[in-house]
Amino acid sequence: MERLAFELESAGPPAPRAPPVVVGVVASGNLEVLVEPGDLAGRCRVEVATSANGFAEIWDAVLRDFAARNAVAGLALSVNDAGATPAVVSLRLDQAVEEYLGQRP
Amino acid sequence: MTPGNPGHLPARRSYREATARRRLAGILDPGSFTELLGPSERVTSPHLAGLGLAVAFDDGVVVGRGLLGGRVVLAASQEGGFMGGAVGEVHGAKLVGLLRRAERERPAGVLLLLDSGGVRLQEANAGLVAVSEIMRALLGARAAGVPVVGLIGGGWGCFGGMGIVARCCDALAMSEEGRLGISGPDVIEATKGVEELDAADRALVWRTYGGKHRYLLGEADLLVEDDLAAFRDAAAALLASPRSLDEGALAREHERLARRLADFGGCTDAADVWRAAAVPDPDRLPLLDADAFRRAVAAARGEEP
Amino acid sequence: MTPALGALVGALFPAGHAVREEGGIVVGAAHTAAGEVAVLGTAGGVEVGVEAALALAGEVLRTVREHPGRPIVVLVDTRGQRMSRRDEVLGLNGYLGHLAACVELARRRGHPIVAVVSGDAVSGGVLPLGFMADAVHAVEGAHPWVMSLPAMARVTKLPLERLEELSQSSPVLAPGLDRFVRLGAIEPRWEPPLSEQLAAALSRPAGRDRRAELGLERGGRLLAAAVARRVSGEDGDEP
Numbered sequence: 001m002e003r004l005a006f007e008l009e010s011a012g013p014p015a016p017r018a019p020p021v022v023v024g025v026v027a028s029g030n031l032e033v034l035v036e037p038g039d040l041a042g043r044c045r046v047e048v049a050t051s052a053n054g055f056a057e058i059w060d061a062v063l064r065d066f067a068a069r070n071a072v073a074g075l076a077l078s079v080n081d082a083g084a085t086p087a088v089v090s091l092r093l094d095q096a097v098e099e100y101l102g103q104r105p
Numbered sequence: 106m107t108p109g110n111p112g113h114l115p116a117r118r119s120y121r122e123a124t125a126r127r128r129l130a131g132i133l134d135p136g137s138f139t140e141l142l143g144p145s146e147r148v149t150s151p152h153l154a155g156l157g158l159a160v161a162f163d164d165g166v167v168v169g170r171g172l173l174g175g176r177v178v179l180a181a182s183q184e185g186g187f188m189g190g191a192v193g194e195v196h197g198a199k200l201v202g203l204l205r206r207a208e209r210e211r212p213a214g215v216l217l218l219l220d221s222g223g224v225r226l227q228e229a230n231a232g233l234v235a236v237s238e239i240m241r242a243l244l245g246a247r248a249a250g251v252p253v254v255g256l257i258g259g260g261w262g263c264f265g266g267m268g269i270v271a272r273c274c275d276a277l278a279m280s281e282e283g284r285l286g287i288s289g290p291d292v293i294e295a296t297k298g299v300e301e302l303d304a305a306d307r308a309l310v311w312r313t314y315g316g317k318h319r320y321l322l323g324e325a326d327l328l329v330e331d332d333l334a335a336f337r338d339a340a341a342a343l344l345a346s347p348r349s350l351d352e353g354a355l356a357r358e359h360e361r362l363a364r365r366l367a368d369f370g371g372c373t374d375a376a377d378v379w380r381a382a383a384v385p386d387p388d389r390l391p392l393l394d395a396d397a398f399r400r401a402v403a404a405a406r407g408e409e410p
Numbered sequence: 411m412t413p414a415l416g417a418l419v420g421a422l423f424p425a426g427h428a429v430r431e432e433g434g435i436v437v438g439a440a441h442t443a444a445g446e447v448a449v450l451g452t453a454g455g456v457e458v459g460v461e462a463a464l465a466l467a468g469e470v471l472r473t474v475r476e477h478p479g480r481p482i483v484v485l486v487d488t489r490g491q492r493m494s495r496r497d498e499v500l501g502l503n504g505y506l507g508h509l510a511a512c513v514e515l516a517r518r519r520g521h522p523i524v525a526v527v528s529g530d531a532v533s534g535g536v537l538p539l540g541f542m543a544d545a546v547h548a549v550e551g552a553h554p555w556v557m558s559l560p561a562m563a564r565v566t567k568l569p570l571e572r573l574e575e576l577s578q579s580s581p582v583l584a585p586g587l588d589r590f591v592r593l594g595a596i597e598p599r600w601e602p603p604l605s606e607q608l609a610a611a612l613s614r615p616a617g618r619d620r621r622a623e624l625g626l627e628r629g630g631r632l633l634a635a636a637v638a639r640r641v642s643g644e645d646g647d648e649p
């Protein structure tokens with residue numbers, strides 16, 4: 001098990017506060033992403049717990065791309081990962097944020 | 106409203122392919138579900154990190170309150186994708202807590218969306234004890250007059266101790282693709298050998314454990330298509346006809362099980378049971394859809410055609 | 411009746427008993443300091459199949475019908491449910507669920523239910539009967555388990571050395587009575603005289619299922635009790 005933490009710059013307006021959502025399932029080669037309101041102005045905080053050790057640099061790259069694609073400043077993301085590929089990680093992150101932002105107030 | 110579906114029938118949405126959360130959303134009244142001890146609470150298994158295994162924020166079971174046809178129900182949904190829906194310390198305690206809440210709050214019923222291989226081997230002893238606690242809490246809720254209905258149609262079926270839990274419920278609805286038993290095919294093959302049960306023989310596995318055979322035996326009360334709306338309708342129907350836990354009801358159940366043993370005790374294959382039950386043309390049963398199957402076996406189940 | 415079962419019932423019921431055993435299924439009655447009791451359960455490690463489950467359920471129902479309120483002593487020595495294609499074809503899980511429901515009926519009708527584990531106590535053999543008791547006690551030879559560590563290593567593909575190492579401190583993995591005591595599921599092993607221990611156990615009020623709380627007190631299950639209470643809302647709902 002490895003625990004990683006990131007603080008990502010993200011352009012655009014801060015994300016609105018909304019009820020938390022969780023997307024994905026912790027199955028082999030998959031992951032779950034929990035999206036909650038965060039407390040960092042202008043940045044997105046991401047905590048990752050992964051059963052695949054030694055991939056910190058890849059997580060860093062995937063998450064930077066994600067934060068560049070989406071306006072996620074002010075959000076806190078928590079990830080439980082069971083060895084997902086970068087493509088699956090990117091897909092789940094996008095789905096999670098889309099679902100969080102798409103909720104009716 | 107439904108793109109790509111030009112007919113008047115609503116598109117079928119597979120129960121089997123849906124996640125635990127999607128199943129709840131599809132079965133309860135839209136937007137009515139409120140989760141208890143949700144993912145933000147981060148109550149995860151304390152036993153997995155030491156084994157280098159990933160945890161899930163809900164430990165593989167979603168529990169909470171919602172509406173079914175406007176009536177308040179409590180509901181739990183096991184996530185088969187996470188460790189095969191298996192029961193560990195936290196997962197089990199969430200189910201126990203939900204059933205105790207039912208005993209106290211007396212909702213219109215409890216729905217258990219079961220999808221589980223049984224006890225989680227990575228926390229084996231705690232899982233076994235938790236299953237025992239679930240059984241007592243479930244029977245406690247029923248004794249308090251709260252009907253508990255189980256739905257089985259997920260990819261993991263319902264096995265091990267959860268197979269006993271299922272049959273502690275008032276009633277069960279299954280899809281043909283749902284499977285129910287106690288010792289699963291892989292367990293029997295591993296302990297008793299491939300001659301006893303060939304787990305790779307898919308036709309054998311489905312006719313032994315699948316929803317059709319369980320329905321014909323009377324182990325499942327309703328057989329439904331693999332469709333969220335069908336499970337929803339089944340859940341509502343079964344909540345309306347609870348099974349008493351009193352002495353007379355258990356004596357009748359005892360008679361029923363004794364009769365099954367007398368009628369079919371010589372059968373070692375589900376196909377033998379179907380023949381012994383005098384179902385017309387038993388060999389075609391695996392091919393029928395749920396509706397046609399229900400008609401074909403109505404007499405064998407002692408129902409009016 | 412095997413010598414081991416004979417010795418056990420002799421020690422539990424020195425004032426006399428009419429306990430029979432056939433094919434590992436135990437049925438009968440006995441005298442105790444707490445009065446006449448019904449005796450039923452499993453012996454010799456028997457695997458519980460459809461016939462055994464039905465017979466045991468029938469004994470529970472008969473006790474409820476013919477001897478209202480009579481205490482039930484459940485003897486436990488089972489290596490689990492019988493694993494066979496025939497048992498699955500016939501719906502063994504349904505027979506076991508029915509047995510559990512019958513035990514629950516007896517409890518609700520005021521029958522004290524005390525289980526005594528004297529050998530194996532495994533999975534589908536112990537869930538519907540022994541573990542349905544108000545309290546589960548143990549005597550010399552009690553050995554509850556779910557799976558051996560080598561089998562667990564095979565099935566879960568986890569390294570056996572790691573499972574053995576973790577089992578030094580964690581009670582959730584390896585077989586053994588001490589671990590199930592720590593989890594709150596079984597009481598510490600009785601010292602003789604067993605008849606006095608049994609009489610004391612029979613006189614204790616049944617109460618609700620407190621196994622999770624005991625698991626917390628004994629340090630074996632740190633989360634179960636709190637999680638169940640939070641979900642049940644019995645302490646009042648959280649904001």
